[in-house]
Amino acid sequence: MILPRLRIAILECDEPVGKTKEKYGTYGGLFTELLQNGATKLADSNHGKKPELDISSWDIVNKDQYPKLEDIDAVLLTGSKFNSFDNDPWILRLVEYTRRLLKQDRVRLIGVCFGHQIIGRALDVKVDRGDKGWEVSVTKVHLTAMGKELFGLEELNIHQMHRDLVYEWPKGVEPLGHTDSCDVQGMYIKEHLITVQGHPEFNGDVVSELLQRRHDQGIFNDEMYNDGMSRVRKPHDGTAVGAAFLRFLLD
Template sequence: MNLKVARPLRIAILECDTPLPQTKKKFQGYGGVFEFLLRAGARALNSPDLDPDTGFELTRWQVELEPEKYPDPATVDAILITGSKHDSFADTPWINKLVDYTTKILTETNVRVIGVCFGHQIVGRALKVGVGRNPQGWEAAVNQIQLSAKGKEIFGVDTLRLHQMHRDCVFTYPEGVEALGSSPVCKVQGMYVAKRLFTVQGHPEFNQEIMTEIVNTRHATGVFDDKAFQEHSGKVALPHDGLVVSQAFLKFLLEQ
């Protein structure tokens, strides 16, 4: 596999939500959270072909609040679709436009696509498979994912532990997509097509601090009852493999 790149990776981060106050103060937006993840992944990857400081040209597009603004596919190498508190299956104008844009990217361009949580589900919609409320309910904080053979190859580990925060899911794998893994709560944990798309249902960009703010807020607002709050709070500090996923994303983006 040739990992050489002649210029910075041009990645458009499509922000589909606004972080909670503490996270927003630290990172400004989810674009900042992902920038931190990608640069950390580049440092861990330690490739001579990707400098953590100069190897990226990152742009941020707040497609939820400014749905009229999207990157010109000719100006980017990849799009990264973030998570969101919104339902990926909702019939709302900005979400429908995001699905249409993602479909266009996948069918009419060579731009690569990364999807995370809500973004993973948006890719599922763009590929014409069912997305909706998971009958098994919430999956939150750090959970273990059982990897497929392809998942083990892509991530370089036998099992993956990732922060999760979702009660929606992709129900089935689209035709032509390689399955990366599953969990007891969610069958479709990741999708892969070489040089085209790479998605994960989990949140590699989250850490203990970010997840704690989300779990506490959802408890305070009644989304999580006391029992769920105790369960999820007990997993926010567990070790997780966000850095492993970040490196896998970068290998995917660099592969020639």
């Protein structure tokens, strides 16, 4: 079987800093690595065959430019330091573009962290600051039956870096998992959208730098910083999530 070429547009909702920026350039670079690793994982279980990825990146914070739907097969919304519930002009443009995507049925939608929350907002459910504080570093997500099926795992260990939440399940969405701090850890509509609150694209180096930077800035106290650092090098399932994203696009 010949797998199709997947044209994936990554909407960059922020830019990395420090060593992460030096290594990857943009979050588009980080997600390209995730998707390529996911494609390799798919090939391991598909007689060496993997999809051809045609990935483009779009800086939607600083440039009011979005891909034309006829030119792409999927859109991936990245994470961000910004608040998904704010009304900055670029965020409102992103919400409107996401609503356009949700109204059609060919181009599929992937959301990660901030992107997951933007999709929740576009589906008209509450997105706001959580009341249980930050969720950081490698965290165990309790998967639903659908989550286990999509990710091929009994439980999901994934990097987290958020304190904002999608507060409820949008109508028609299948839940993928939850944690003690966040009920809505992933959303799914077959052949339409898949999201995760965690960061499958992150690794120990990326999260260590974020923890250190936010500790230095006084955002994280000593307890939170030390707790996050104690888990930052634990094994995580980011590549499995990347493979699940691609299976979703091929389904």
